[in-house]
Structure formats: C-alpha cells, structure tokens
Amino acid sequence: MPDTSNHPTREGTGTARGGDAHLPQLHEPRNAGMALDMDWVRAAQANTSAIERRAATLPGRRSVKKEYQAAWLLKAITMIDLTTLAGDDTEGRVRRLCAKAAQPVRQDILDALGMGPITTGAVCVYHDMVETAVDALKGTGIPVAAVSTGFPAGLSPLPLRVAEIRESVKSGAQEIDIVISRRHVLTGNWQALYDEMAEFRAACGDAHVKAILATGELGTLRNVARASLVCMMAGADFIKTSTGKEGVNATLPVSLVMIRAIRAYHEATGFRVGYKPAGGISKAKDALTYLALIKDELGDRWLQPDMFRFGASSLLGDIERQLEHHVTGRYSAGYRHAMA
Numbered sequence: 644m645p646d647t648s649n650h651p652t653r654e655g656t657g658t659a660r661g662g663d664a665h666l667p668q669l670h671e672p673r674n675a676g677m678a679l680d681m682d683w684v685r686a687a688q689a690n691t692s693a694i695e696r697r698a699a700t701l702p703g704r705r706s707v708k709k710e711y712q713a714a715w716l717l718k719a720i721t722m723i724d725l726t727t728l729a730g731d732d733t734e735g736r737v738r739r740l741c742a743k744a745a746q747p748v749r750q751d752i753l754d755a756l757g758m759g760p761i762t763t764g765a766v767c768v769y770h771d772m773v774e775t776a777v778d779a780l781k782g783t784g785i786p787v788a789a790v791s792t793g794f795p796a797g798l799s800p801l802p803l804r805v806a807e808i809r810e811s812v813k814s815g816a817q818e819i820d821i822v823i824s825r826r827h828v829l830t831g832n833w834q835a836l837y838d839e840m841a842e843f844r845a846a847c848g849d850a851h852v853k854a855i856l857a858t859g860e861l862g863t864l865r866n867v868a869r870a871s872l873v874c875m876m877a878g879a880d881f882i883k884t885s886t887g888k889e890g891v892n893a894t895l896p897v898s899l900v901m902i903r904a905i906r907a908y909h910e911a912t913g914f915r916v917g918y919k920p921a922g923g924i925s926k927a928k929d930a931l932t933y934l935a936l937i938k939d940e941l942g943d944r945w946l947q948p949d950m951f952r953f954g955a956s957s958l959l960g961d962i963e964r965q966l967e968h969h970v971t972g973r974y975s976a977g978y979r980h981a982m983a
C-alpha cells in the first residue's frame with residue numbers, strides 16, 4: 644500500500660499514513676480546560692477578507708494523483724463519523740450503516756490496493772439509535788457518537804439537555820456531540836456559553852465531547868473565533884462546525900478560523916483539541932482539500948482519528964467510487980455506493 648507522504652496538494656515530507664486505524668492509538672492528554680479568560684476572548688478577531696482570500700485559493704491547488712490520492716482517501720475514511728440523523732431513521736437503517744462503517748470499502752477494492760481492513764472513525768446517530776448502533780458495532784472497536792442536548796436547535800430546557808447526555812452515555816455512546824446555545828454567542832454572553840459547555844463536559848464523564856457551534860447561525864467569523872475559544876476553555880475535546888441542518892454548514896473560511904483558534908489554544912495551554920467539519924461535505928475532492936488545510940495549518944498530528952473527523956452522511960460513497968475508479972479505471976453509478 645502506498646503511504647501518504649505526499650502532501651494532498653503539493654509535494655511534502657509528512658508522516659501521515661493511510662489505513663492506520665488499527666495501529667496503536669496515540670495517547671493525547673484530554674483538554675482539561677481553563678478559567679474563562681475574557682481578555683483573550685475579547686482580543687480574538689477575524690480578518691474576514693483575508694480569510695476568504697486564503698480559503699478561495701485552497702480548492703484550486705494542485706492535487707495529489709494516483710496511488711497517493713488513493714492513500715489519502717483511505718486515510719480520510721478512517722476519520723469519517725459516518726452519520727445518519729434523519730427523522731425517519733430506523734433500526735434497520737442504523738444496522739446497515741454500522742455494517743458499512745465496519746467494512747467501508749469493498750473487499751476487492753481493498754485487495755487491489757493491498758490494504759488490510761479499515762473502519763470509519765465512528766458512527767453518529769440520534770440518542771434513540773445509540774443502543775442499536777452499540778449492539779451492531781460490537782467487536783469492531785468503532786465508537787458510537789450521539790448527538791445530544793436537543794440537537795439540532797439546542798432549545799430544550801437545560802436540565803433535559805444535560806439528562807440527554809447522561810442517557811446517551813448510559814446507553815454506550817463514547818462520544819457526545821453537543822450543540823451550543825447560539826443565543827449566548829449572538830448576545831455576547833460568553834460566561835453563559837462557558838458555563839453551559841462546562842456542564843455538558845461534566846455530564847459526559849469519560850465520553851469525549853464535541854462542541855457543535857452551528858457556525859452558519861453565528862453571524863460573523865469573529866463570533867466563530869470567540870465561540871471556539873470559549874468552548875475549548877470550558878473543556879471541549881473537539882470543536883465542530885455544524886449540525887448539517889443549518890442553511891450554511893461547513894465552509895473553508897469557517898474552518899480556517901476554527902483551526903487557527905485550535906492552534907492558538909494549543910500554543911497557550913499545550914492541549915490539542917480536535918476539529919470536525921460537518922454538513923455538506925460529500926465529495927472526495929473536498930475531503931482532500933480539508934486534509935491539505937489541516938496539514939498546512941495544524942500539522943500531521945491532527946491528521947489522526949483522535950484529532951480530526953469529517954461529519955458526513957454521503958462522503959464515503961463518493962470516496963469508494965473514486966477508489967473503484969482508481970483500481971478499475973471505470974466510474975460506477977453513485978447508487979452502487981449507498982450507505983444504508
């Protein structure tokens with residue numbers, strides 16, 4: 644199997660490798676959080692035009708080809724939170740999705756690439772489907788992520804949102820994706836955001852918590868920068884862009900702001916917080932652009948499933964299609980790569 648030492652958009656000397664989901668996990672100290680530092684929060688700015696200019700250059704950059712591209716796509720699979728978050732989810736759909744997470748790429752394609760088994764990073768479902776997913780994933784080592792706290796709007800009473808986290812953890816979720824109260828950001832009530840996030844983190848216990856900012860509803864990139872910092876100060880293990888239900892979900896400008904906040908937080912505290920762009924990422928080439936961005940801005944350590952995830956329901960289908968093309972020279976119809 645080729646390694647991924649070529650940068651996804653230019654020649655490079657990185658050490659990230661594809662298909663390493665079964666290597667021993669790296670041990671990263673969990674973000675312990677810190678007191679709310681309002682001076683730092685107020686000082687956080689975002690130069691929108693500079694960020695948009697930089698983001699606009701990213702998709703046009705020369706992409707890696709052939710076996711390097713295949714290796715990067717396999718690596719991307721290991722960092723997908725394979726997601727179904729629909730009102731008509733059934734146990735059957737969730738079980739099929741879990742089977743796909745455990746064998747995300749057809750065996751003949753993996754064989755042709757000389758790859759051993761790989762899995763997705765996690766399966767992400769509503770609370771009601773956690774037990775089914777935990778049961779279906781038994782023995783695979785794949786964690787279940789639950790969207791809790793009144794997902795997607797997060798407007799149910801706070802005690803119910805906290806109780807939902809506890810229930811999801813009790814049902815076996817190892818990762819909890821919480822939604823923040825957008826109004827705390829829009830009204831500049833950073834203390835309330837910090838307190839809410841800290842309470843969510845405490846309710847998660849040993850389960851890792853991803854803070855969904857719903858950036859499409861935060862108004863400005865400066866708000867995105869400040870909300871990112873506050874959530875990390877309150878102990879978020881990951882910050883995540885979107886629920887997938889907002890009008891605008893993951894974008895490259897928002898990602899630049901969030902990953903630079905992650906970098907600043909790491910420089911100040913020594914803690915590495917993970918990043919999860921989510922919503923609307925459905926094409927293999929978009930995944931490569933995100934991986935290139937992470938490699939440029941944060942470095943190889945963040946290109947591991949414990950530090951980076953794609954939240955995506957249909958990305959895997961396009962990646963598998965591209966891998967099949969790599970192996971056979973032909974494109975199959977998209978419907979042949981259904982998720983569930």
Ligand SMILES: O=C[C@H](O)COP(=O)(O)O
Pocket residue numbers: 726728767885886887888921922923924954955956957958
């Ligand atoms: O967190 C994951 C998102 O809900 C998935 O969004 P998507 O269906 O646009 O891929």
